[in-house]
Amino acid sequence: NKFTPAKPAGARSVDDITGSRRLRRMRKAPWSRRLVQENRLTVDDLIWPIFLIDGDGRREPIEAMPGVFRLSVDMAVKEAERAARLGIPAIATFPNVEMKLRDQTGSAILDPDNLINRATRAIKKAVPEVGIITDAALDPFTSHGHDGILRDGIIVNDETVEQVTAAAVLQAAAGSDIIAPSDMMDGRIGAIRDALDANGFAEVAIMSYATKFHSAFYGPYRDAIGTAGLLQGDKKTYYLDHANSDEAVREAEQDLAEGADMLMVKPGLPYLDIIRRVKDELQMPTFAYQVSGEYSMIKAAGTNGWIDGEKAMLESLLCLKRAGCDGILTYFAPTVAEMLKG
Numbered sequence: 001n002k003f004t005p006a007k008p009a010g011a012r013s014v015d016d017i018t019g020s021r022r023l024r025r026m027r028k029a030p031w032s033r034r035l036v037q038e039n040r041l042t043v044d045d046l047i048w049p050i051f052l053i054d055g056d057g058r059r060e061p062i063e064a065m066p067g068v069f070r071l072s073v074d075m076a077v078k079e080a081e082r083a084a085r086l087g088i089p090a091i092a093t094f095p096n097v098e099m100k101l102r103d104q105t106g107s108a109i110l111d112p113d114n115l116i117n118r119a120t121r122a123i124k125k126a127v128p129e130v131g132i133i134t135d136a137a138l139d140p141f142t143s144h145g146h147d148g149i150l151r152d153g154i155i156v157n158d159e160t161v162e163q164v165t166a167a168a169v170l171q172a173a174a175g176s177d178i179i180a181p182s183d184m185m186d187g188r189i190g191a192i193r194d195a196l197d198a199n200g201f202a203e204v205a206i207m208s209y210a211t212k213f214h215s216a217f218y219g220p221y222r223d224a225i226g227t228a229g230l231l232q233g234d235k236k237t238y239y240l241d242h243a244n245s246d247e248a249v250r251e252a253e254q255d256l257a258e259g260a261d262m263l264m265v266k267p268g269l270p271y272l273d274i275i276r277r278v279k280d281e282l283q284m285p286t287f288a289y290q291v292s293g294e295y296s297m298i299k300a301a302g303t304n305g306w307i308d309g310e311k312a313m314l315e316s317l318l319c320l321k322r323a324g325c326d327g328i329l330t331y332f333a334p335t336v337a338e339m340l341k342g
């Protein structure tokens with residue numbers, strides 16, 4: 001019993017409806033799809049975030065990020081060498097600082113020999129051809145997990161800027177190629193630019209975490225750097241409200257005016273509209289951070305067989321490029337680079 005609905009009077013053929021435009025024509029074969037593909041993911045798009053820890057020969061799994069490890073400096077050097085072999089242009093380092101070194105003002109960020117700076121020196125020495133991006137943020141160094149100096153429950157902007165600026169100069173002195181401040185304090189980009197220039201680091205670039213949103217997707221990262229149990233309250237007085245888009249563009253414009261060389265949107269996938277706006281309105285090198293929670297979601301669903309994890313990984317990264325990214329910070333970087341190579 002085949003159901004036959006009534007035919008409309010003067011029923012049109014599909015060619016009548018489409019005016020003979022057949023949009024499927026170029027999708028018919030792999031070669032034709034390749035020919036019209038608008039965006040591509042290459043190894044040149046990748047920035048690899050790496051977690052650091054004190055000690056020697058340590059490679060400590062991070063529970064909430066299967067496949068990602070906290071690495072002692074010697075192991076981080078090995079991974080940087082792997083990045084070089086794979087052709088990954090740059091790595092970004094994030095330290096898990098010993099608890100006894102964390103304090104109210106994050107003072108250990110001003111130690112020229114702290115974990116980040118030691119790693120930068122070692123990596124730069126072993127693989128000078130790999131770019132090193134360092135985060136000049138206080139959160140790995142504070143006892144309260146905030147990215148700023150906390151006084152009477154308030155994150156004090158200008159003092160934090162002073163501290164972050166001094167840290168940026170030390171990071172540049174250790175060999176960092178790009179300073180990427182992720183704290184969202186007002187005025188930090190201009191202050192860092194001035195300080196870098198005044199201290200002989202005019203060639204060191206700034207990638208601003210210009211539009212960094214208050215987000216639940218940072219959860220696993222806080223486990224990775226050991227701030228998960230420390231954070232008092234939330235970061236809503238400095239990170240962007242994820243309801244806002246105009247404000248994000250204003251932040252990006254401001255950082256550009258202050259001297260940022262590159263802009264970043266963070267997190268990635270839920271913020272594709274922001275990436276597109278920032279790219280279109282400011283026409284600057286634009287990056288996204290596919291953050292820890294995005295990584296862990298794809299990883300978890302893939303491991304459980306609920307989605308094809310590999311395909312979801314590649315799709316998410318290519319979609320970030322389509323949205324306007326020139327590059328992506330992603331924990332998948334070595335996996336993707338291996339795949340693209342093979």
Ligand code: PBG
Nearest residue numbers: 137139147182217218221291292
């Ligand atoms: C904070 C910082 C965060 C991330 C990197 N640096 C966010 C936060 O903890 O609030 C998140 C990175 C990720 O989730 O992968 N300076």
